Amino acid sequence: MVIQSFLSRLRTFANETRGSVSVEFALIMPLLFWAYMASYVFFEGYRQSSVNLKAAYTIGDLISRETNVITDEYIDSMQSLMELLTRASSSVDLRISVIRWDEDNNSYYVDWSQTRGFTTALTNADMEALETQLPVMPDNERVILVETVNVFEPPFNIGMDNVDLENFIFTRPRFAPQVLYSSS
Numbered sequence: 001m002v003i004q005s006f007l008s009r010l011r012t013f014a015n016e017t018r019g020s021v022s023v024e025f026a027l028i029m030p031l032l033f034w035a036y037m038a039s040y041v042f043f044e045g046y047r048q049s050s051v052n053l054k055a056a057y058t059i060g061d062l063i064s065r066e067t068n069v070i071t072d073e074y075i076d077s078m079q080s081l082m083e084l085l086t087r088a089s090s091s092v093d094l095r096i097s098v099i100r101w102d103e104d105n106n107s108y109y110v111d112w113s114q115t116r117g118f119t120t121a122l123t124n125a126d127m128e129a130l131e132t133q134l135p136v137m138p139d140n141e142r143v144i145l146v147e148t149v150n151v152f153e154p155p156f157n158i159g160m161d162n163v164d165l166e167n168f169i170f171t172r173p174r175f176a177p178q179v180l181y182s183s184s
Contacts, residue, residue: 034158037156037158038158038160040155040156041154041155041156041158041160044152044154044155045152045154045163048086048088048150048152048165049152049165051085051086051087052086052088052092052148052150052165052167053167053169054085055081055082055085055086055148056082056146056147056148056167056169057146057169057171058081058085059078059081059082059094059096059146060144060146060169060170060171061171062078062081063078063096063144063146063171063179064144064171064172064173064174064179065174065175066175066176066179067175067176069180069181069182070096070114070179070180070181070182071181071182071183072114072183075094075096075114075116076116078094078096078116079092079094079116079117082094082148086150088150088151088152089153090150090151090152090153091117091150091151092117092148092149092150093115093116093117093118093148093149093150094115094116094117094118094146094147094148095113095114095115095116095117095118095121095122095145095146095147095148096113096114096115096144096145096146096147097110097111097112097113097114097121097122097144097145097147098110098111098112098113098142098143098144098145098178098179098181099111099122099127099134099142099143099145099170100140100141100142100178101137101138101139101140101141101142102139102140103138103139103140104139107127107128107131108127108130108131108134109124109127110122110123110124110126110127111142111178111181112180112181114181117149118147118149122145133168134170135170141172142172142173142177142178142179143170143171143172143173144170144171144172144173144179145168145169145170146167146169146170146171147166147167147168147169148165148166148167149164149165149166149167150164150165151163151164151165152164152165
């Protein structure tokens, strides 16, 4: 008897078509507002990721065209350029390295590596871990590796944590067989 009464009331409720627009709006408005804000946050995150990647490719391309020796001031200017291009609210970490392939030893070697924001520069010991990410190259060929890390901070609290936007790009030197570095 209780079950039939419950089912009867449930059917009556399901068939009811009367309602109040203002009450329905008040119930659905928070969900719509959150969905709108979430869409904006995800769009902004993908936009920032795209801007970071384009900036990293720009830096790699600039260095690949360099025929003069790269200095600390040049690396500092690349850091400033990265910050200018990304217009990020957080700092941008930058690591620029020149990597060489040695066919005789069947391994990659670091010619030089400089960082701005990263804790360490790349060393030959790091090459084994990066081997699967590096391109296949002929003997004694070099690539310029540009790594960037930037933290995306969502502009609104939609339940999303900060996201590290990491880029790992490599470019072949264009006008010289290698790009040289000098700390002086």
